[in-house]
Amino acid sequence: MLKEDILDKNIPIYLKALVETLIAIQEKEKRGTLGWKIKFDPRYSFYIYKRNYMIARGCVIEKMDEYFKRGVEEKIFYLNNK
Secondary structure, three states: OHHHHHHHHHHHHHHHHHHHHHHHHHHHHHHHHHHHHHHHOHHHOOOOOHHHHHHHHHOHHHHHHHHHHHHHHHHHHHHHOO
């Protein structure tokens, strides 16, 4: 019973994490390593002030989440209706 309670509540979380990983891998294959770094790595962008670079460095995951959000939602919708 405990196993069912845990799995029933966590499966959507695991599914979302797996879909996010799938979308990220597909995007990296499409862009290539350099294109990926240019898009998401703040070291490949120009910043006048170090403070702006530090802010951008702290927001990498949020930027990736926002960029992949639409693709993740579409894939989860497709999997739920399959």
